[in-house]
Amino acid sequence: MAYQFVRVEREGPITVVTMNRPEVYNALHKPAHMEMEQVFDAFDADPDQWVCVLTGAGDKSFSAGNDLKYTAAGGERGWGRTGFGGITQRFESTKPYIAAVNGFAMGGGFEVALACDLIVAAENATFALPEPSVGLAAMAGGLLRLPRVIGEKQAMGMILTGRRVTPQEGKQLGFVNEIAPAGQALQAAKALALKICELSPMSIRASKQAVVKSLQTPSVEQAFKEQESWSAVQAMFKSADLVEGPKAFAEKRKPVWKGR
Numbered sequence: 001m002a003y004q005f006v007r008v009e010r011e012g013p014i015t016v017v018t019m020n021r022p023e024v025y026n027a028l029h030k031p032a033h034m035e036m037e038q039v040f041d042a043f044d045a046d047p048d049q050w051v052c053v054l055t056g057a058g059d060k061s062f063s064a065g066n067d068l069k070y071t072a073a074g075g076e077r078g079w080g081r082t083g084f085g086g087i088t089q090r091f092e093s094t095k096p097y098i099a100a101v102n103g104f105a106m107g108g109g110f111e112v113a114l115a116c117d118l119i120v121a122a123e124n125a126t127f128a129l130p131e132p133s134v135g136l137a138a139m140a141g142g143l144l145r146l147p148r149v150i151g152e153k154q155a156m157g158m159i160l161t162g163r164r165v166t167p168q169e170g171k172q173l174g175f176v177n178e179i180a181p182a183g184q185a186l187q188a189a190k191a192l193a194l195k196i197c198e199l200s201p202m203s204i205r206a207s208k209q210a211v212v213k214s215l216q217t218p219s220v221e222q223a224f225k226e227q228e229s230w231s232a233v234q235a236m237f238k239s240a241d242l243v244e245g246p247k248a249f250a251e252k253r254k255p256v257w258k259g260r
Helices: 030-045 068-072 108-115 142-150 152-159 167-173 185-197 201-215 220-229 231-237 240-250
Strands: 006-011 014-019 051-056 061-063 097-101 104-106 118-122 126-128 178-180
Touching: 006 030, 014 030, 014 185, 051 061, 051 185, 061 097, 061 108, 097 108, 097 185, 104 108, 108 126, 108 142, 118 167, 118 185, 142 152, 167 178, 178 185, 201 220, 201 231, 201 240, 220 231, 231 240
Parallel strands: 014 051, 051 097, 061 104, 097 118, 104 126, 118 178
Antiparallel strands: 006 014
């Protein structure tokens, strides 16, 4: 399917999604949100696609966030059921998403990156939630996710001042996983995706779901009681991969994962 504001490429089991509005620093408007929702829906539903890498076109910006000029010109506001960029409210996905941040990740762009499971940042990347400077607030998940990732006080320091943060500080704070040389964030994110693809996709999905749901559960004791009822965990126990892993180990060979 052809998209106007998003590029989609499949490299084996890896889907690479590129926000493609470089003329506005990959800022997103409702038509782009809806396209991204369709793209991520297709990725989540495809059993042969295991990891998604998300980036922005060009070398200046991952995404500048909400397209304020489009809104100011009377463009329709809002997004679909899965949130800003089709991802900030994609709570049920069990597949890994990696943000390859090249340049600015501002406002909604930072919120999109935070909604991913891992962030790989080019050394010239910049992160901020500057919404209060234009009379808005980071209501697409930034105010909710950032304190959970880096702690309340550090998050308040970023949110209440709108200050810009470097990848180096982002890694110290805990929201950046890896830093790549300028221009190589996508390459580094793909390398990380390939490492994930060496492991059982069923195990990866069960692991992601268990982490997410356990953080939503009041106690570790309760999470222990509930974890075997979680859908991706149940799917793992019923999968061909559960048979293949021990068999490959016993036969001293690399496993051939099916993702089913």
